[in-house]
Amino acid sequence: GQQLNQSPQSMFIQEGEDVSMNCTSSSIFNTWLWYKQDPGEGPVLLIALYKAGELTSNGRLTAQFGITRKDSFLNISASIPSDVGIYFCASSKVITDKLIFGTGTRLQVFP
């Protein structure tokens, strides 16, 4: 089935650094969602994007819905230890009952 490709697969950064990750597909999508999974927990929704070009912030997190509708970006500013986890993008082509999830970006933050 269709998959969303996330990059990088993993990141090792120092506390205080900014982080950028993206999610791409060969298909056009109408929705982009970003989830975070803390170690040992289920994913939690961070940001939802519903319009091409849309830029949305949630605290230190900023996400954008790509103009081509084939990608999305998530930026984290001034990283802190609790940012550690796996970040997933998710999307759907139309208003359906199904979401497709990306392969995930694993983030490690060192003090």
Place this chain on the structure above:
Amino acid sequence: EAQVTQNPRYLITVTGKKLTVTCSQNMNHEYMSWYRQDPGLGLRQIYYSMNVEVTDKGDVPEGYKVSRKEKRNFPLILESPSPNQTSLYFCASSLGGPTYNEQFFGPGTRLTVL
């Protein structure tokens, strides 16, 4: 507390021994779903349910069954587990479809099939 609960959290079993993983939500959500998480593959949907007695296949339904007899419960059944079903399983629920309604995930069930 609003939550999605799964049981058991950890399970080790042998090939062919039927098992059920339970999922329950206390938020009166209509939509419930099961995912499996494997390294490098992200989350893949197994089955979902839009309401009581309404279920549909996700992307990887082979080897799994579900039922939705009550709104709050959505058990995942493995009639004859095989080693390739070793994975981390998540149940999730939302008020409506997950595109426009926030999905809440359970804590996960780590299944090992020997």
